[in-house]
Amino acid sequence: MAPPAAIEVEAVTDTSGVTVPDPLTVPVKSNEIYGRRKKADKRQWGVAAPSDSKDFRLRSYEGRPKARRWDHYITHEAKTRKGNSLKQAAKFLSTPGIISLGGGLPSSEYFPFEELSLKVPTVGHFSEAETKDSGVVLTxxxxxxxxxxxxxxxxxxxxxxxxxxxxxxLRWITEHTELVHDPPYEDWRCTMSIGSTSGLDMALRMLSRPGDMMLSEEYTFSAAVETAAPLGVRLAGVPIDAEGLLPDAMDAILSTWDASARGGRKPHLLYTVPTGQNPTGATQSAARRRAIYAVCQKHDIYIIEDEPYYFLQMQPYTGPNAPDAPPPASHAAFLKSLVPSFLSMDTDGRVMRLDSFSKVISPGSRVGWITASEQLVALYKKHADVSTQNPAGMSQLILWKLLDEHWGHAGYLDWLIYIRLQYTQRRDVILAACEKYLPKAIVSWRPPMAGMFHWMQVDFTRHPDYPQKSIEEIEESVFMRVIEHGALVMRGSWFYANSEERHDTLFFRATYAAAPAEKIDEGIRRFGEAVKEEFRLGKENGVNGYSNGH
Known part of the structure; x- marks a missing residue:
């Protein structure tokens, strides 16, 4: 089917028509993107051809505000990095008739690859079994x-x-970002990363210096803590609830910050995982995100929005044995159902969004991207050119064949809807198992709305050896007891944003991402048996009515 024209005309009668508004100003639709692409010079696609994501945006951003400048936070390292001077010559490689004796690009005749073939799902037939039977081969x-x-x-x-x-x-990524988030300021850009952990490392080297402290949820992605620590950056945990980070608590921390007592100047960075947060599974509502953004404006905080689980937002949980909620009826309905991102409400250009294909396509692809203001993306690109370089070309080609040539934006949204339903089923399996096997007097939980993780609180005060045993000792005992029963869950203490701060809660994290349904069920059963044994519960009132005398 031929792509739609750049400006379409819809028939009204046999003799009249109405012109659709200029596509540079109307919202982007998934099935219109290819027809709205700007005509590209073939030289744009050459070896090491430089590009700017601005050239791939589908809408006009004239009249929108410009991003704030962040010179007051940019480090000396980032300011003095000049990038790779040799790569500046790449723009001349596509000059007609030029004979290149300059760059160190090896000839492709010495690449021992003639052809690459991939078998992938057709749109609407995404399961492993369907792909095996009816998948198509891309070459x-x-x-x-x-x-x-x-x-x-x-x-x-x-x-x-x-x-x-x-x-x-990069063109596909830019279009996808515009379709999903439509950043509300003029000079936003995208650039690729080799994954969000690397993106965080590079962001911290651009925006922090040794001795700084950075805000995050009080329980956070352990690799974020471990990435920051060697750079001399410590995390200050902000209290959370079922919707994640509490804006009032963050405001109070910042408003009363005592650099002497805290051992560091007032933070100017917030690292947050707003959707399906790792490890708690919490998802910030739209109202919560706006409130957090307002606090960041008040205190001039720059936000690092790490969103690997954004598209793993699941169907509403309606309770055990409840009928399944119907899936989104259209791409527009699916996109509308997603909680708005910080990027989508960022009028200041104070958000660096970290995106990745790791959780929705494959972790081994090692391809992600950041979206931020032109100023910060330019610095990021210079850093990449002298460190990580570009993501693996092999991965980029594989992803481009799948996403651009085969599925297109509409097909990719179909895939995201498919995995949404798959993760919903997995989430419901683990919740059903918890209802069935866990002693509710000891273990409590909230149904996750997104992501891969189930966060379970254990009431350590009901342990028969408390307070003789500390919370840390009880956590260790429960963890090892679960291992003895043949299951593995992660200890909540491994996710402390700041292990020096006092913690008076005990959590364990389970995942429903990898194991099949029967293994999830059995793993939770074993976890439940270990907890009952550790807390020496007696079977007085059935599965969830255990008592230990408290």
Whole structure:
């Protein structure tokens, strides 16, 4: 089917019509994107061709505010990094008739790959079994670009590239970001990363210095703590509830900050995982995000929005044995059902959003991207050019063949709806198992709305050896008891934002992402048996009515 024209005309009668508004000003729809792309010069797709995501945006951002400048937070390291001077010459490689004796690009004739084939799902038939039976084979040749068969090929993707990533995939990423988030300021940009952990590391080196403290949820992604620590950055935990980070608590912490008592100057960074937070599974509502953003404006806090689980927002949980909620009826309904991102409400350009394909396509792809203001993206690209370089060209080509040539934006949304329903089923399995096997007098939980994790609170005060045993000792005893019963859950203390701060709650994290349903059920049963044994519960009132005399 031919793509739609840039400006479409809809028939009204046989003799009249109405012109659809200029697509540079109307909202983007998933099935219209390819028809609204700007015509690109073939040289745009060459080896190590430089690109700017601004050139791939579908709407006009004229009249929107410009991002704030962040010079007062940018480090000396970031200011003095000049990038890779040799890569500046890459823009001349596509000059007609030029003979390049300058760059160190190896000839593709010495790449021992002639063709790459992938078997992938067709749209609407996404399961592993369906892919095996009816999947299609995508093929990338070595010289598809030169032979006008494709705009991305092995000779291009497998060579050196720019830190921003290949223009072919960067275009798709930019369009996707615009479709989903539509940032409300003018000078936003995208650039690729090799994953969000690397993105966080580079962001901290751009925006923090040794001795700084950074805000986060009081329980947070352990790798974030471990990434910050060698850079001399410590985390200050903000209290949370079922919706995650509490804005009033954050405001109070910042308003009363005592640098001497805290051992560091007032924070200017917030690291947050707003959706399906790791480890708690909490998801911030739209109202909660706006309140947090307002606190950040008040105190001039820059937000690092880490969102690997954003598209793992699940169907509403309606209780055990309740009928399944119907899936989104359309792409528009699906996108509307997602909690708005910080990026989508960022009028100041104070958000760096970290996105990744790790949780929705494959962790091993090692391809992600950041979205931020032009100022910060330019610094990030310079850093990438002299450190990580671009994400692996092999991965970029594979993803581009799947996402751009095969599925398109509409097909990718279909895939996201599919995995939404799959994760909903997994979430419901673990919740049903908890209802069935866990002693509610000891273990409590809230149904996660998104992500991969189930956060369970254990009432350590009901342990028969409390207070003789400390909370840390009880956690250790429960953890090892669960191991003895043949299951593994993560200790909540491993996720402290700041282990020096006092914690008076005991949690364990389970995941429903990997194991099949029967293993999830059995794992929770074993966890329940271990808890009952550790707390020496007597079977007086059935499965959930255990008593230990308290």
């Amino acid at each position: 990338a040749g070595k010289h598809d670009l030169a032979n006008d068969k494709s705009i991305f090929d092995i000779s291009t993707a497998f060579n050196y590239g720019q830190g921003a990533g290949a223009a072919q995939l």
